[in-house]
Amino acid sequence: MSLDTFGARADAGPSTIPDIDLGFDKPRAKTRVVVAMSGGVDSSVVAALVQAAGYETIGITLQLYDHGAALKKQGACCAGQDIHDARRVADQIGIAHYVLDYESRFKEAVIDNFADTYLAGFTPIPCVRCNQSVKFKDLLETARDLGADCLVTGHYVGRVDGPEGAEMRRAADAARDQSYFLFATTRAQLGFLRFPLADLPKPAVRDIAAALSLPVAIKPDSQDICFVPNGKYADVVAKLRPGAAEPGEILHVDGRVLGTHDGVIHFTVGQRRGLGIATGEPLFVVKLDAAAKQVIVGPKECLAVTHITLTDVNWIGEHVAGEDALDGRRVLARVRSTRPPVPGTLHIGAGWSVVLDDPEEGVAPGQACVFYDPQDHGDRVLGGGWIAATALRGEGVAL
Secondary structure (H helix, E strand, O other): HHHHHOOOOOOOOOOOOOOOOOOOOOOOHOOOOEEEEEOOOOHHHHHHHHHHHHOOOEEEEEEEOOOHOOOOOOHHHHHHHHHHHHHHHHHOOEEEEEEEOHHHHHHHHHHHHHHEEEEEOOOOOHHHHHHHHHHHHHHHHHHOOOOOOOOOOOOEEEEEEEOEEEEEOOOOOOOOOOOOHHHHOOHHHHEEEEEOOOOHHHHHHHHHHHHHHOOOOOOOOOOOOOOOHHHOOOHHHHOOOOOOOOOOEEOOOOOOOOEOOOOOOHHHOOOOOOOOOOOOOOOEEEEOOOOEEEEEEEEEHHHHHEEEEEEEEEEOOOOOOHHHHOOOOOEEEEOOOOOOEEEEEEEEEOOOOEEEEEEEOOEEOOEEEEOOOOOOOOOEEEEEEEEEEEOOOOOOOOO
C-alpha cells in the first residue's frame, strides 16, 4: 500500500517519510508485524510507517485499567481516549486493530507491585514493570500466537544484530532515549522486537505524523503514570492499601527526633521540600525505614553513595560462561532516568553490586541501575537490576 492510500500530504516526500526495513529475508507483504499502539503520536507513526513499507500490519492496543474512569483523565497513556485515538489511526491507515483487556494482569503485575513497593519504603518505576511483565511478555506472546514475525513499538531505543544476537542501543536522540526503562528486556524478547524510531528525533516524528495527516499529530505527550492522577503517588497507595499511611517520626541522621509524619508513603529519597520540619539547615530525605515508620533526613552530603546492591539483574551484554566471569567488569551505570551514565565496576559475590568511581546523590532503593558498555561509548545496553540498598561513601553503612 502506498503512502497516498491513507492520505499523506501532497508535499510529503522521501526525505520526510522514511522507509522502514525490519530486516527479514522474505517479501514484506508476507511478513506479519504486530504494532503496539498506545494511541500516542510515536506508536501511531510507527504503525503508519510499517504499513507504508509494505508489511502485513496488525495494531494492538491494551486496555490496562478502567476504561470509563480513564475517559475523565487527560495526560496519561493507556486511557480511554488513547484507545479511541489508536482505533482512529488504524482505521485511517487501513490496518486491522484489536483492543485486548489486560486489566487484571496489569493490576496484579504493575499496580499492586507499585503499592507494595511504596509501602516498603522503596521508590518504584511502574513503567519498567509494565514493559517487563505485560508489554514484552504477555503482548509479545500474543503477537507470536497471531503468527507475527515481530512485535514493533514506538519506544526510542535502538536494536542492532550483533555477532551474538540482537543488541540494545541507546536512541540517537539522547533527550528521548528510553533504554533505562527497557533494561529488563531479555535476549529472546529483544530478538523478536523492533524499534523503528531509534534514529529519529521527536520533532521529526511529529513532522511525519503531520505529513501523513494522522489525527494524533499534535497530541501532547503523556506526562503521568497512567493510573496515578496528577502525579500524586501517595493518594493512589492510600486508596489501594487503606490504613497503610501510618504516622511515625522524622529523625536526623545523628539520632535527633525532628518531628512527625503522616506516613512514609509521602516521602522519597532525595526529597527536600515538604518535609514539615523547620531547621536552620537544608535537609534531605536520605532513608525510609518503613518497618520502623521512620523518615531519616540529613544534609546533602549524606545522599552521596558509591555502593549499590542489586536484585533481579538482567544481563544482555556479551555471552559469558557464568555470572562470576563478570566480576570486575567495567560499566557505565545509570541510576535514574534523568541522570547520565557514570563509571563503575560490577562485583559478583553473594549477589550483584556496583561500585561507582564517584558518588551519586539521591540513589533510591526501588529504582533501577542500568549498565552501558564503556567500550562502546556508552551506546550498548548491557542490562541492569533493581536497587535494593545503597551504602555511604567510605563508611560501608548500608542505607
